[in-house]
Each structure stands twice: as C-alpha cells, then as structure tokens.
Amino acid sequence: MRTVGILGGGQLGRMLALAGYPLEIRCRLWDPASDACAGQVAPLLSVPYTDPDARQQFIDGLECVTYEFENVDLELVQALAQHLPVHPTPEALRLFQDRLIEKQTLRAYGVPPPAFAEVDPHRPERALEVVGLPAVLKTRRFGYDGKGQAVVRTAEELEQAVQRFGTQPLILEAFIPFDREVSTIGVRSRSGEFVGYPLIENWHDKGILRLSLAGDEQPPPAPLSASTLTCHSERSEESQKNLTPPSPLSASREGGEPYSPSPFTERGQGGEVIGSVALTSMRQLMEALDYVGVMTIEWFQVGSQLLANEVAPRVHNSGHWTIEGAETSQFENHLRAVLGLPLGATTPRGYSAMVNLIGAIPPAERVLQIPHAHLHLYGKEPRPGRKVGHITLRADTPDERNARLVELLSVLREVLAPLAGVEAFDVCLRRIVGENGV
Numbered sequence: 001m002r003t004v005g006i007l008g009g010g011q012l013g014r015m016l017a018l019a020g021y022p023l024e025i026r027c028r029l030w031d032p033a034s035d036a037c038a039g040q041v042a043p044l045l046s047v048p049y050t051d052p053d054a055r056q057q058f059i060d061g062l063e064c065v066t067y068e069f070e071n072v073d074l075e076l077v078q079a080l081a082q083h084l085p086v087h088p089t090p091e092a093l094r095l096f097q098d099r100l101i102e103k104q105t106l107r108a109y110g111v112p113p114p115a116f117a118e119v120d121p122h123r124p125e126r127a128l129e130v131v132g133l134p135a136v137l138k139t140r141r142f143g144y145d146g147k148g149q150a151v152v153r154t155a156e157e158l159e160q161a162v163q164r165f166g167t168q169p170l171i172l173e174a175f176i177p178f179d180r181e182v183s184t185i186g187v188r189s190r191s192g193e194f195v196g197y198p199l200i201e202n203w204h205d206k207g208i209l210r211l212s213l214a215g216d217e218q219p220p221p222a223p224l225s226a227s228t229l230t231c232h233s234e235r236s237e238e239s240q241k242n243l244t245p246p247s248p249l250s251a252s253r254e255g256g257e258p259y260s261p262s263p264f265t266e267r268g269q270g271g272e273v274i275g276s277v278a279l280t281s282m283r284q285l286m287e288a289l290d291y292v293g294v295m296t297i298e299w300f301q302v303g304s305q306l307l308a309n310e311v312a313p314r315v316h317n318s319g320h321w322t323i324e325g326a327e328t329s330q331f332e333n334h335l336r337a338v339l340g341l342p343l344g345a346t347t348p349r350g351y352s353a354m355v356n357l358i359g360a361i362p363p364a365e366r367v368l369q370i371p372h373a374h375l376h377l378y379g380k381e382p383r384p385g386r387k388v389g390h391i392t393l394r395a396d397t398p399d400e401r402n403a404r405l406v407e408l409l410s411v412l413r414e415v416l417a418p419l420a421g422v423e424a425f426d427v428c429l430r431r432i433v434g435e436n437g438v
Ligand code: AMP
Pocket: 114, 136, 143, 144, 145, 146, 147, 173, 174, 175, 176, 177, 178, 181, 204, 207, 208, 298, 309, 310
C-alpha cells in the first residue's frame, strides 16, 4: 500500500484522497481543524501544525508529502523534506506563496505578469511610478478568492488602502482590463514526464471562481506529449537553450487579424494557439524549477496576449471538471506525478462546464435530473461565501453543453437563496446564450 501525506484537509485534499482509492493509493491528511471535510474520506491528523510531536506521527509510513493549499507554513514543509520527498518542493512553495516573489519568478522565466512593484508603506506613491493607475493593491501573502486586495484609482485611494492593510507586506499591480480569464493546468512527474490540459475559461464574481468552461479548444498539438520531453536532470545543453521562453506570450491568428474580444464566438479560431503557447511556457517553467505535481497558472487574456495573474502550486478549482470531463483527472494525475507513476492522458471527453456551489446547496434531485450533470458535495456546512460543492456538466457538442448549462443555471437561480450569489450567473448566461436567452 502506497500512502501519500497531504497538508490541508479541505475539498482539494478530499478529491485527491478519493482519486487515490482505485489505485490503492491511500492519503493521510493533516489539518488542525477536526471537522476538515477531507477527514470524512481519509484518516485525518487534527493537531496544530506547530505541534512538534505530530510531525513524526504524520510522516510515519508515508512515501511522500504534498499539500493542497499554498499558505502552508514553509518551515514545516522544509522540516518534512528532511525526512521524505515533498512535492512540489519547498522551494516551489517559497516562490509561489508570496505574490511579489511569484511575479519576480515568472518574469525571470519569461512568463509575463502584469506590471508590478513592491509597496513601501511609507512611500506608496513610488510604486505608482512603475505601475500607473488604475491599479490593484494586494497583500503579498494569504490572499485568495479576491481577499486581501483593493482596486485603487487615485494616489489618495492607494494611500488609504495601504493604511487599511496595516503592517502586511504589499504589492501593487497594474489593473488589467482583460477580455477574459483563462487557466492552464500542467502536470510534471518525478521522471520528468509532462502532460497539460486544454485551456480553461473562467468566470469570477467578486474574486471567487463561479464557472469554468473546458473542452472548447482542441488538445495542444505536439510537442507536448510526454514521450518527446526529456527529464530535467538529463537535459542536454540544446534543450537548456530551448528553455528560452517565448516573449511576449501571444498568438496571432492567421492573416494577422486583430483578436476580437468576444471569446464565446471565437473558439477554435485562435484560442487553441494561445492555449498551447501558454502550456509550452508553463512546461518550460516547470522544467527549469524541476517542479513535480500539478501546477495551475491563471491568466488574463488581453487581445491575443496572455499575462500571468497567479500560480497555484497545487490542484485547482478550475480543474474540477477533469474528474468527468477528461481522460484522467487532475487529482489522479497529481498523485501519479508525486509517486513517479506514468501520467494519464489529459484528452477532454467532449465539452464541460463546472459551476461552483457557494454558500448554499441545491436539492440533489433538481440537479441530477439534468442529463450528464455530476454533483459533488464536500460535506461542508453551508455558510455565505463558502465553497460547498460543484456541479460538472458534460456534453458531446458545445451547443448541447451550453443548453444544459442554461438549464442548470436557471434551476440554481430558482432553488438557491439570494445569498448564494446567483445573480453572477446572469452575466455568464448573457455571454453564453446572448441577451435574449436570459
Ligand atoms: P487573485 O486573488 O489575484 O486571483 O484575484 C481574484 C480576481 O480579481 C481575479 O480572478 C480577477 O478577476 C481580479 N483581479 C486580480 N488582479 C487583477 C488585476 N491586476 N487586474 C484586473 N483584475 C484583477
């Protein structure tokens, strides 16, 4: 029996543990919260991360350790790595758990982020010289789902926002008037094998992911197949040279037409080019860092250009559709990667949509009556703003998928309380089916 230790016991840990069962891979979780929802499906150690005796208890019999959130304590991860492999490495965690170091790293490896600057709380206006206005002020650490950030339009607003954040280290980023938000999910195994999922289109509301669409773009063309890639440790000088990343990250369409900012009518006419450029650049980053496991990059698409907003060194909400919508899920592939098993194909099974359930759970009967709807509940008590489950819809054509999505969103609007943020669905619906469809 192979056992993987997971730091964190939320829904990502839960779905990782569930993905392990068919392969007889067991997961052991560590989360200080005794009601952490992954504890319903796998053994949970619920003591503080600072408990020195708990470390030995946690790692006893484990083959390796991974984590399901990036705000895990770096010192703890480094200490565990003294005893057994930790994937992604403590170094990857260090690079991607701080927004400033993250953006410096992305830039160093040729993956362009929005303009950014470290904020000196005594001279915040200095950051404006680099970034300009409008801008987004963010805490360097512990921000997620839009928390720990403020949009500022004037120097005065910046000063006020800096004061509101108190002593927390801050970063200022240019506000990007993006056409859409997309993400790429790549997986790299201990042997250097790499696979990537097709580009995912994401819809956020108040900083929280509401809806993801996938499958609309064809799988990236060669050379992204595993067999053509070399292991990092064996890389030749020639392939080292190939690490020079494409810059800027852009894809021009045939005939050099300008990109029209209406992604829902543009699928297949340039999107797949952008998706494969993004995945190629992500693979280069992962190879350069000798990264092992799933990595997610969230991007802003502006015209035909991509700017990297955020790196998640872990499985990601925008990849939940892969459970039913891809040949191998992100969760199974992450376990395969950290254990050095061959990676599974990432080919999409038709077209998918993933809708997050936030703050409220609909009656299962109403959801399950929609053909090809898959309901995932996380065993969490509903509270405003809390992710308590998701629904994935799968279909053989985009029209079929969109029709099912329209049906699902209208069921959710009917049965969910206003607090569940259902008004956000209207925006998505308008883009998907047009003004008349809502
Ligand atoms: P984050 O927590 O950084 O992923 O931000 C949450 C959401 O806020 C993103 O998905 C975007 O919708 C929005 N956002 C964050 N940073 C920016 C930015 N620099 N420009 C425009 N929108 C942003």
